Amino acid sequence: MPPVISIENISKSYHLGVIGSGTLREDLQSWWHRVRGLPDPNRRLDQSHLPVEGHTLWALQNVSLEIQQGEVWGIIGRNGAGKSTLLKILSRVTAPTSGRIRVKGRVASLLEVGTGFHPELTGRENIFLNGAILGMTKAEVARKLDEIVAFSELETFIDTPVKRYSSGMYVRLAFAVAAHLEPEILVVDEVLAVGDLAFQKKCLGKMQDIGQTGRTVLFVSHNMQTITRLCQKAILLDHGRVAAQGEVNRIAAMYGMSDKGTTAERTWPDWQQAPGDAVARLKAVRILNAEEKPAEVVDIDKPIYVEVEYWNATTSLRPTVIIHLINSDGVVLFASNDWNNQHWHNSARRPGVVISRCVIPPNFMAEGSFFVLAAVGTFSPVTCHAMERDAVSFRVVDRTEGTGSRGEYAGTGWPGVVRPYLDWKVRYADS
């Protein structure tokens, strides 16, 4: 199938430093001195041996990407990776330095909500103005006006100048307009972090609907949790280049771990090279999802399996697997070992490969990135035979809609290093 967006070798450079001096007088003075063959009085002294020339910063370099109809893409990357530049080029706010982007269908971009709102105009007038700025015709806005007003929940204030609105109302109105754009392709910057909680949830839901109606969405966010919730695919930018692109979970995991170089599965196929000593050596460490497949991203409401495989060489000792679960702040959530299995703990050992699996129950971990330290040790005396810090890492994603422990809270700031789903007893005092 041919793509709906074809990005071919897009590069964008910015000039740093002096291009023009910025005032006409100085430029004319420089010109007048050049005409007479005199040195330029505005040339910077520290580089007088060089022609006045700015440095060039490449914000994007040879970025290529093909996007199919109906795909929801996340654009991720650290600050300065070129995310916003790519978005600006796609939105036609600025032009690329080289390369070409071809698009099928109408593009609407949302780099900000409420662009062009005028405080003196009423809510209704601003809906029309903002709609037109975003590329809708008057007739289109008129057709959707009732829907927009209903979505914004501002029916009573719709003929009030927006300068009398609270900031929450303002944002609600602005997002209502944006949510009703019906372009084939929607380019969105981080505009979801607005409004009150209930409205945030409504926006997230609306964004999901957009992705599900066959519309193509490009979405930039610093918030990985939002990206993994909304997108199927992602492109990871690093210093203006494409570091990776593909399925969102894989990219999200890479992004979370690009400093660590670890994934959800680590294997040491060669016994000689594996971490460990004469008693035990690690063979593999992996994170498995509910389907028992290695996964970097796991759902909060599904069990998570941490599996450690090791070569056992002893019969006299009883080695045990120990894991530490560490969150992105470096906090060890818990440590556990397979002595928890009393039967295994007491049984005699024989040489061979041992597979030890820990089950983390559903609705226990918090949302976020986690690292696993895996070790094999024996006790009395306490000896660590094999250990790998940050052996694997994974992300827990909370896609629940009211059924998880955060309930209907849709934001990303639900606190806690764990997010257990607990039993609550609730009753009336007088019953």
Add this chain to the structure above:
Amino acid sequence: MALPAQENGWDLVIEPPRGWLALHLRDLWRYRDLAGLFVRRDFVATYKQTILGPLWHVIQPLLTTLMFTVVFGRIAGLPTDGVPQFVFYMAGTTVWNYFAQCLTRTSNTFIANAGIFGKVYFPRMVVPVSVVISQLIAFAIQFGFFLAVYGLFWARGAPVQPNWAILLLPVLLAMMAGLGLGFGVIISSLTTKYRDLQVLVQFGVQLWMYATPVIYPLSTMGEKYRWLIVANPMTAIVETFRYAFFGTGVFSWAYLGYSAGFMVLLLLAGMAVFNRVERTFMDTV
């Protein structure tokens, strides 16, 4: 920015800026609703925020005309081709104001709209075009006021005689809009690089008025320097306007044709520069 994509079904091709001749008039037409809404916004915003509202459009030319009458008419005693001084100056100010407002208010397009231009794409030309249309409202008010004063003088038997040239009024307006827009967008394109040009605009327009027969008739210019004043594309417009209402002054198809030609070339050049700058100005603002 949107190049009509000729090749197999692409709706939009985003490429580095190249060439100067893409005017994107079709794109501009597609956004006509937006231009209309900008006009409405400017209108509402201007009149909601001032106490006197549209009255300003009357007070301002009235005071200017009074001042001109006292300084140039009474004190300096400049001739007015036999037309009563008050209505003569008022005619000049009314037309000149439209042009001057078009020019000054479009000359800061990029700087004044950097916030919105940085967030969303629409043909940038929509903004100056809507300004020129907005100014028509102000002109209509001032022109109505002028007609009232003119009618008063006419009824009292002053030597003023309207003639067929009144029919040229829409053409004159279009020419002034084109000239104001052309100069305005060129200046706004330059101000993205040279901020100090902004300061010059107000002052320059003021000086320009004295180089245009607004407070004196062209007929007072000696043959020797007349070409200098005629070279000014606004001269023919102001003269024709007064000729239409007073029957005095110079009316020449050649002068008018020159102004029209000047306007068309200026507008084309202005739009070309503007379209070129709009693609990358966000990088320099």
